[in-house]
Amino acid sequence: MSDVATRKGFRDNAALGNNGANSVNTRALSPIEAYRANFRHQPAGPEWLQSLRAQGMDRFEALGFPTTKNEDWHFTSVAPIAERMFHVARTSEAGISSEGSTAGIVARADLERFTFGQPAWHTLVFVNGEFSPDLSSCAGAGEKVRVNSLAKAVRSGIGRPERHLGKIAAFNRHAFTALNTAFIQDGALVELQADAVVDQPIHLIFVSEGEGEAVSHPRNLIVAAQNSRATIIESYVSIRDNCYFTNAVTEISLGEGARVDHYKIQRESEKAFHVGTTQIRQERDSQLHSFSFAVGGSLARTNIYTSLAGAAASCTLNGLYLADGVQHIDNQTVIEHIAPNCPSHEVYKGVLDGRSHGVFNGKVYVHPEAQKTDGKQSNNNLLLSPTARVDTKPQLEIFADDVKCTHGATVGRLDEVAMFYLNSRGIGRETARILLTYAFAADVLETIELQSMKEELEKMVLSRFAGSGT
Amino acid sequence: MGPNGSGKSTLAQVLAGNPSYQVTQGTVTYDGQNLLELDPEVRAQNGIFLAFQYPVEIPGVSNAYFLRSAYNEIRKAKGMEEVDPLEFLDLVEEKLKLVDMDESMLSRSVNQGFSGGEKKRNEIFQMAVLAPRLAILDETDSGLDIDALRIVAQGVNTLRSPENATIVVTHYQRLLNYIVPDFVHVLSNGRIVKSGGKELALELEEKGYDWLQNVDAGAGAAA
Numbered sequence: 266m267s268d269v270a271t272r273k274g275f276r277d278n279a280a281l282g283n284n285g286a287n288s289v290n291t292r293a294l295s296p297i298e299a300y301r302a303n304f305r306h307q308p309a310g311p312e313w314l315q316s317l318r319a320q321g322m323d324r325f326e327a328l329g330f331p332t333t334k335n336e337d338w339h340f341t342s343v344a345p346i347a348e349r350m351f352h353v354a355r356t357s358e359a360g361i362s363s364e365g366s367t368a369g370i371v372a373r374a375d376l377e378r379f380t381f382g383q384p385a386w387h388t389l390v391f392v393n394g395e396f397s398p399d400l401s402s403c404a405g406a407g408e409k410v411r412v413n414s415l416a417k418a419v420r421s422g423i424g425r426p427e428r429h430l431g432k433i434a435a436f437n438r439h440a441f442t443a444l445n446t447a448f449i450q451d452g453a454l455v456e457l458q459a460d461a462v463v464d465q466p467i468h469l470i471f472v473s474e475g476e477g478e479a480v481s482h483p484r485n486l487i488v489a490a491q492n493s494r495a496t497i498i499e500s501y502v503s504i505r506d507n508c509y510f511t512n513a514v515t516e517i518s519l520g521e522g523a524r525v526d527h528y529k530i531q532r533e534s535e536k537a538f539h540v541g542t543t544q545i546r547q548e549r550d551s552q553l554h555s556f557s558f559a560v561g562g563s564l565a566r567t568n569i570y571t572s573l574a575g576a577a578a579s580c581t582l583n584g585l586y587l588a589d590g591v592q593h594i595d596n597q598t599v600i601e602h603i604a605p606n607c608p609s610h611e612v613y614k615g616v617l618d619g620r621s622h623g624v625f626n627g628k629v630y631v632h633p634e635a636q637k638t639d640g641k642q643s644n645n646n647l648l649l650s651p652t653a654r655v656d657t658k659p660q661l662e663i664f665a666d667d668v669k670c671t672h673g674a675t676v677g678r679l680d681e682v683a684m685f686y687l688n689s690r691g692i693g694r695e696t697a698r699i700l701l702t703y704a705f706a707a708d709v710l711e712t713i714e715l716q717s718m719k720e721e722l723e724k725m726v727l728s729r730f731a732g733s734g735t
Numbered sequence: 736m737g738p739n740g741s742g743k744s745t746l747a748q749v750l751a752g753n754p755s756y757q758v759t760q761g762t763v764t765y766d767g768q769n770l771l772e773l774d775p776e777v778r779a780q781n782g783i784f785l786a787f788q789y790p791v792e793i794p795g796v797s798n799a800y801f802l803r804s805a806y807n808e809i810r811k812a813k814g815m816e817e818v819d820p821l822e823f824l825d826l827v828e829e830k831l832k833l834v835d836m837d838e839s840m841l842s843r844s845v846n847q848g849f850s851g852g853e854k855k856r857n858e859i860f861q862m863a864v865l866a867p868r869l870a871i872l873d874e875t876d877s878g879l880d881i882d883a884l885r886i887v888a889q890g891v892n893t894l895r896s897p898e899n900a901t902i903v904v905t906h907y908q909r910l911l912n913y914i915v916p917d918f919v920h921v922l923s924n925g926r927i928v929k930s931g932g933k934e935l936a937l938e939l940e941e942k943g944y945d946w947l948q949n950v951d952a953g954a955g956a957a958a
Contacts, residue, residue: 680791681754681755683791685753685755686791686793687793687801687805688752688779689753689778689784690784690801690802691780691805692779692804693774694774701796703795703796704795705795
């Protein structure tokens with residue numbers, strides 16, 4: 266927090282005129298100033314959006330990039346992001362004011378390996394944060410369901426996203442969420458009317474592609490009215506091994522009795538930076554089933570924050586992260602028990618190889634009114650090399666007196682007794698290592714209800730382990 | 736046979752190649768090869784099998800996958816083609832009956848949640864599928880009730896043939912009512928102190944291991 270004043274100072278001293286991008290000498294700018302410059306030059310939108318973005322920008326400048334002194338970022342230094350001058354990734358110059366054209370940048374065939382071989386799914390593709398109608402197929406989700414690009418919804422006023430946008434994701438507290446809010450352009454808008462049931466999953470694919478160090482700020486909004494039901498998948502991918510920065514925010518509003526199964530599949534380039542926040546608000550009897558799968562990025566952080574605001578709302582937050590080489594993969598979850606009688610279950614597993622660094626920070630916060638809370642949280646890690654590292658911090662903060670909460674974390678290596686057992690049956694060390702590592706990871710994949718997703722992730726995990734030596 | 740701490744399990748582990756044991760002297764010759772120079776998986780591929788005293792639980796790996804991998808590794812080592820899951824299923828069906836286990840066990844994780852008896856039967860089932868030339872049963876009778884003991888013994892007896900050998904490690908004569916040995920060797924302090932036929936086991940049962948403290952170790956080389 267101590268650096269707030271200095272960061273704010275940049276803004277006042279900014280060597281920025283109002284004469285447009287051409288006159289800006291980028292060498293004289295600090296990265297935060299550069300964000301401000303980019304902020305000024307983004308395409309205009311309706312007044313409410315301009316105002317929301319401005320609040321985001323102000324807040325981002327006030328907060329600055331978090332440092333490791335910030336408790337939530339203690340094990341993750343974002344210096345590699347903070348020190349870089351990313352330019353705003355754009356596929357079409359016009360941005361929010363017109364339909365983007367991504368023709369020629371990404372071809373349908375490039376996406377095949379990311380679509381899980383599911384042509385029947387409703388697929389929305391975003392290239393560098395911008396919706397690509399050419400690559401998407403999202404018609405026929407149902408009468409009570411609207412699946413749209415946020416930019417289009419903003420332009421046309423359909424669905425009135427202003428009712429929810431920025432209301433769930435706490436940009437006042439989280440710098441990256443504030444930054445995303447400052448640059449809201451596009452993303453997915455999924456609206457489920459009361460009792461709507463979407464049979465096929467809705468798959469949002471965010472492809473980063475292009476030259477230079479670009480940043481995109483996808484912003485998604487999912488509004489599930491009472492008793493509606495849907496499965497939403499967010500995939501973050503790249504076709505080439507580029508260096509770029511994805512700073513994504515998804516807001517989910519779950520009405521009474523609504524259920525959303527949310528999968529986040531982070532498969533960014535291993536040179537990329539990824540910060541993704543999913544923030545959810547749950548009303549009475551709603552159910553959230555979240556699975557976070559993270560394998561990509563050189564520095565990646567996934568936040569899943571949910572508030573159990575209505576009685577008997579429930580959530581399952583599971584995750585698997587696999588890191589190798591010099592990857593740094595951080596997972597943070599917060600479950601806020603605000604209302605009584607809410608169960609929350611959480612299992613995160615990590616497999617760290619090479620010189621990678623994994624982080625799990627899971628907070629379960631039980632408010633005084635949240636009696637009869639039933640919270641279970643665990644985090645298990647497997648270190649495959651002597652130089653891999655994990656920091657795990659399961660946290661329980663309980664202010665109610667009639668609750669049942671457990672949490673725990675483990676860090677271990679491959680079980681040598683099990684290794685010998687497999688060897689003694691003729692299975693060599695390398696195969697045994699793959700088998701044991703896979704087994705460790707597979708049991709959290711078992712919790713995935715979407716069968717096709719489960720099988721694809723199993724394959725992905727297996728091939729990843731098979732490809733790396735000890 | 737031998738009293739607690741005489742080195743029976745150590746011998747079994749060393750023969751199978753457990754890396755936690757370091758052999759400081761001596762040799763083990765198997766099929767003209769120095770067994771001690773081979774990695775445990777190579778020993779297994781050459782027909783050695785250890786039925787564990789405490790079979791290991793491996794959550795997340797199904798018995799079917801585990802055993803098929805083992806079976807195929809051994810086939811590969813012999814230059815034979817691997818079998819696919821369906822062929823493998825046909826092959827193991829009969830072996831399951833031998834140890835009175837249900838096919839549903841194949842989809843369960845290796846030994847996870849198995850009772851003591853089930854774990855031991857699973858060891859014999861694996862032995863039946865992998866068809867070793869030298870099987871070492873390390874205290875397979877410990878912790879078994881009489882019915883399980885019968886099933887295990889019956890399995891071992893069925894698999895017995897002139898082409899293979901079995902070393903049964905036990906400290907009770909009870910198992911030998913069901914598995915009749917050709918030879919009995921008695922270990923004490925890491926050495927074979929007495930060898931004989933099946934009647935030696937009965938004599939031991941009657942006189943106790945104390946009796947052997949006074950017996951001079953004869954030619955005490957390992958088998």
